[in-house]
Amino acid sequence: MQLSILLLYILARHTDLDILKGDLTFSELLGVIPFADPYAVLQIIATGSIPGKSLIIGGLIILLFYALIGGRVFCSWVCPMNIVTDSASALRRKLKIDQDDKPTRISRKIRYWALGLSLILSLIFGLAAFESISPVSILHRGIIYGFGYGWLVVLAIFLIDLFVLKNGFCGNLCPLGAFYAFISKFSVVRIKHIKEKCNLCMDCRVICPEPHVLPMIGKHDALVLSGECNNCGRCIEVCKDDSMMFSLRTKSVNK
Template sequence: MSARTHLPVGQEARMAKGWIGAHRYLLLRRASQVFFLALFLIGPWFSVWIVQGTIAGSLTFGVLPLTDPFIALQSIVAGHWPAATALVGALIVLAIYAVVGGRVYCSWVCPINPVTDAAHWLHARLGLHKGWQPKRSARLWILGTVLVVSALTGTIAWEVVNPITMLHRGLIFGMGAVWAMVAAIFLFDLLVARRGWCGHACPVGAFYGLLGRTSLIRISAANRSACDDCMDCYAVCPEQQVISPALKGKAGSTPLILAPDCTNCGRCIDVCAQDVFNFTHRFDDHLAEPSSSASERSAA
C-alpha cells in the first residue's frame, strides 16, 4: 500500500505508464531467465546443442567456456585445481559480473528467483507478517562454511544441495524429489522469513554480491527531488536497505545505489510514477534539477 496515496503498490505507475511500462523490467527479467534456462534445455530436449553443460559449467557453440566462479573457488579450496578451460570460463564470468553487477545473476539469470518472487507476492497478498529475519550476514557465514566444508571434505560441497543445479537436473531427468526442494524454498519465504532465501541464506547470492562490489552498472535515484514518499520502491525492492542512502541521503550525497546487495532488478524503476530511478554507471552521480512540483512539495 502506498503510504502517501493509499493506492495499491504500483497503481500510480500503472496509471502513469500503463501496465507494460510499470512492469517493463520485471517482464525483461522473466524473459532473460527463460532464455538462459532454454539455452541449456534445448540440447537435451531437442538435440539443438547451442550450449553443452549446465549453469555450473558449459561450452557455447563448442568454443566459449563459461564456469560458475563460485564452483571454481570451491574446487580450488577442495584441492582440485580446475582445468585450464574451466579457469578461463570462470575468469570470463568474473569479468562479466564485475561490470554488470554481481547480483544481476540473482535477478536476471537464477531460475530460483521466480519461485522466491512468487512467494513474496503471495506473502504480500495474504498480508502476512515478515516473520523471522536472520541477519543479512548469515549468508556470508553460510558462504564461509561452504568453503570450509569443501576444504575439509575435498568436494564441491554446495553442489550436493544447490537448488539451482538440482532444478536444472530435474528439468532434464525428471523433477521427482526436486519438487520438494522447490516447495521448501517457497514455503520458507512465504511462512518463515520474508525474502529469506535470497536475502539471508543463499551463499551463491552472497558470493556474487562480493563479486559486484565495484561493478559498473548501477541504479541511480537521480531525480530524487521528485519523490512523493509513496514508498512503492521500498515495497517491491528485494533488498530494501539499499534504497535509503541514495533516495534519502543528505545534500551532496550520491544518488547512486552502491550497496553490493542491490540486484539491479529494476523494479524500483518500474513502480515509480515520478521516474525517480534510472539505470546508469557508477561514475554518473549527477542529480536532476528539482521540478516545480517537487519544489512546491518541499516548500509545503
C-alpha cells in the same frame, strides 16, 4: 530473462540447437566459449583439486562480467530459483502476510557465513560442499534433465519464503547470492535515485528484495552502490515519478 536462458539449455538438451549447452555449473556457448560458476570453481580449488582449463577460463569469464559490468544480475536475470522466490513473494503480498505486526527477521549476514563455511567444508571433506547440495543447481538440472526428490528442496524454499521469512532464501541464506554480492561492489551498471522527482511513496522499498540498499530514498541523489542490489529493476518499474533509473558508476551522483 530466466525463462529465455532456461529455454536455451532445454533446447540444447532435447534438440540439435546447441546454443547454450550444459548447466549453470559449466556450459558452453555455441560449443566454443566456456561458462562456469566461479563460486563452484572456488569450491573445487578449496578441495585441493586443480580445475580443468575450460572450468578456469569459464569461471573467469563469468567472474569478470559480473564483477566489472553487470553486478549481481545473476540473481535477477539468470538464477532459476528467482522464479520460485518471486512467486512466493507475490503470493505473500497477495495473502497480506507482510502486514504481520512482528515479521520474522534474521541477519542478512548469514549468507556470508554460509559462503565461508562452504569453502571450509570443501577443504575438510574434499568435495565442493555447497555445489553438492545447491538448491539452485538442483532446480536448474531438474528443469533440464528431470527431477528426482530434488523438487522437495525447491518446495521447502518456496514455503519458507511464503510463510516464514520474506525473501528468506535469497536475502538471508544463499551463499551463491552472497558470492555475487561480494564481487559486485565495483561493477559499472548501477541504479540511480534522483531526490527531486521522489514523492516519498516508498513503493521502491516495498518491492525491493534488498530494501536496506535504498537508505537514500527521498534524502539525496545517489547511486545504489551496495553489491547486494541485484539490478532487478523492480524499483524502476514501480516508481511512477521516474525517480529511479539504470545508470553507470562513471556518472556518480553520490553526495
